[in-house]
Each structure stands twice: as structure tokens, then as C-alpha cells.
Amino acid sequence: MSGYGPRYIESELRSHGLNPASFREALALHDWLASAKALVRKRHARGLTSQADRARAAQFLARRGFPGGVAYAATGIESGDDDP
Numbered sequence: 496m497s498g499y500g501p502r503y504i505e506s507e508l509r510s511h512g513l514n515p516a517s518f519r520e521a522l523a524l525h526d527w528l529a530s531a532k533a534l535v536r537k538r539h540a541r542g543l544t545s546q547a548d549r550a551r552a553a554q555f556l557a558r559r560g561f562p563g564g565v566a567y568a569a570t571g572i573e574s575g576d577d578d579p
Contacts, residue, residue, distance in 0.1 A: 498559060
């Protein structure tokens with residue numbers, strides 16, 4: 496599912512009655528950071544020029560099912576703790 500993170504995909508699998516545990520290994524092999532960065536580049540072609548832009552982009556990624564650490568790394572936000 497292009498444009499969505501692992502949390503969203505697992506939720507979709509559950510909603511269709513599939514066990515996401517059987518797909519976790521395949522999901523773990525994907526480069527989620529690269530996907531998140533590509534999505535940010537696509538949505539914010541002019542770049543993330545301010546902290547507010549970075550925060551909005553990170554929130555967008557979180558709504559799309561990307562873990563917090565990936566969203567922060569993709570947008571250049573420094574994070575003291577990784578996603579809980």
C-alpha cells in the first residue's frame with residue numbers, strides 16, 4: 496500500500512479478518528524511512544522550511560501509520576525518545 500506505514504497496513508489486515516502476525520516479517524523487511532521520505536518529498540515539493548512545516552509533515556506521517564521515530568527522522572525533527 497503505497498503511502499501508508501506499517502501500523503496502518505496492520506490495521507487494514509485486521510479489518511479484513513487477516514492475522515497481521517503472518518505478515519510482520521515481510522513488513523519488517525521494507526525500508527519505512529525511505530517510504531516516509533518519499534511521501535514527504537511528494538507532499539511538500541517546496542521543502543520543509545520551518546519547524547511548523549516539519550511538525551505538520553510528521554503529524555501527516557503518523558496519521559498514515561508510520562511510527563513516530565520514522566516520522567521524526569523523515570522530517571528532520573530531533574526526538575529524544577523513540578515511539579512508545
